[in-house]
Amino acid sequence: MSDQTQHADRLLRMAVNRLPEAVIIYDTDDRVAFVNEAYRKFFPHMPPVEDLLGRRFEDVIRYSMGTAGVVLDPLARSDPHGYIEKRRRRLHHPQANPFEQLTGGRWHLVREFRVPGVGFFSLRSDITEIKQREIELKLTRDHLSRQAQQLAEARELAVRARETAIAARLEAERANRAKSDFLARVSHELRTPLNAILGFAEIIRDRLLGPSATDRYAEYAADIHGAGNHLLKLIDDILDMAKIEAGRLELSIDWFDARSLFRDLLHTCRPLAARNDNLVLADLAPDLGAINGDVTRVRQVLLNLLSNACKFTRGGEIRITARRIVADDSGDQASSRDWIEIVIADTGIGMTEAQLARVFDDFVQADATISRAYGGTGLGLAICRRLCDAMGGDIRLTSAVGFGTSAILRLPVDIARTDPSPEMRSGAY
Structure with missing residues (x-):
């Protein structure tokens, strides 16, 4: 390798090491060819960078599987060999589009691609804060949605309560009018027989028809009796309703x-x-x-x-x-x-x-x-x-x-x- 090429390689490694994203490269033999410094920050459980170089892909995966909370795929616990094969397939046929992955309590945006004749490249960005903001935003939206629903329900309840209050007021007004009409009718019904009773009683008391008008006085007494019965019927009706309303019938x-x-x-x-x-x-x-x-x-x-x-x-x-x-x-x-x-x-x-x-x-x-x-x-x-x-x-x-x-x-x-x-x-x- 010429000096110029070596210089360019050093510059490239220096630049990649300064990237905030984690970079790992596997060669065509599925061995680690390059790991930048950010990779160790993303995966502190892994061996030092110099120990990783030349490691086989399976060894790297086993390191990750041996640390709690890093690999969340249930297959890693139920069938470790199956999980390793699954990851090997992804190594040789990486996903075409970026994807999000929860690893070690952090969210990573993962980009994977394979270059023929060179090997496999993986680039990871830490998007934990973005995900947290998304979760907070979703929680806020859900909270606002619930508040809006509660507000709508409260508004509906208020409308119903207002309608109920209006209906109750109208019913109370109707009941008051009915009772006022009832009192007016009762007054009229009481006054008519009472006038007859008082009028005929005065005629009999004062003997206005003379002492010999016995038959006429008897008729008036019968009229007084009939008017009294009418009054008694009115009073009985009122007392019956009072008993019924009081539940004492x-x-x-x-x-x-x-x-x-x-x-x-x-x-x-x-x-x-x-x-x-x-x-x-x-x-x-x-x-x-x-x-x-x-x-x-x-x-x-x-x-x-x-x-x-x-x-x-x-x-x-x-x-x-x-x-x-x-x-x-x-x-x-x-x-x-x-x-x-x-x-x-x-x-x-x-x-x-x-x-x-x-x-x-x-x-x-x-x-x-x-x-x-x-x-x-x-x-x-x-x-x-x-x-x-x-x-x-x-x-x-x-x-x-x-x-x-x-x-x-x-x-x-x-x-x-x-x-x-x-x-x-x-x-x-």
Whole structure:
């Protein structure tokens, strides 16, 4: 080798030794031909540079495999010879593109290539800080993504909470209006009979018709009695709703004959029907039998429904239908017991879909014009629904404006052994 060539070789080695990248070169016999100083910094577990020169490739790999944390490939532990062969294949057929490798706790960017007739070159750059920044950036992105998701969820919750608050406020306003309307109706309902009671009582007290008007005084006393009963009914409704709201409603359960109950109801409602020229018809199945329940509450519900039918029908017909639904063995809870189904249908003024949707609400009547024209507090149907729930049954209405209304009531024959059913409460039967 000429002096000029030797000088160039020294300059080249000096330059390569000053590189921050690790360089190792294997000759065509797979022996170490050159290692720069940076290589020892990358692999401090390896022998000194002068000891590496001339070492076979397999020896270098075994040095690396013998140091914990340097070789992370599981094949190096499960099949050392297989791992060495794998690395030998890469030595003779290096990867065409750079790749990243975690070695000894550090990240390296590895470039490998083979020069025919010269040997194998490997150049490694330490990219640990770059990888750490990438990991930190990814963690930051993930954190920001989670925060953005949490913010979106919080915003959605806030929107829902606002919508709920608005709905609650509107419902509270509706309830307040309903209760205000209820108080106005109650005041009107109380004032009318009280005026009659006071007026007739004053006439009787002062004998304004003279001492001989005994028959007229008796009529006025009867009017006072009727007005008093009306007041008592209003007060009973209010007390019933108060008990129901407080959860203090108690049922008095005993056996009673269904047909006897209907006979009493027909006798009671016919005078109510006659006031509006209505005809009352009954279609009672012969096998109604006995019911184990609270006869007073059942009578209260049916009388309320019949009174509504008579009040909202003029010159029409009210038909009462009752049948017994016998239990079957289908396994369905609603079918495993006997039921009494009662339908009270009238040919009265009927209701719209919107009125039907609110008719069972507390303190609500179908609409204000009906309240003014027909009176009432709006508690009757709400109490009926609550009483039916308490007795394990349900009530629902069907109606069409101008064609009348039908109330369908279902009660278990043995109320004492029946819990209220969600299906029955929803009216889905």
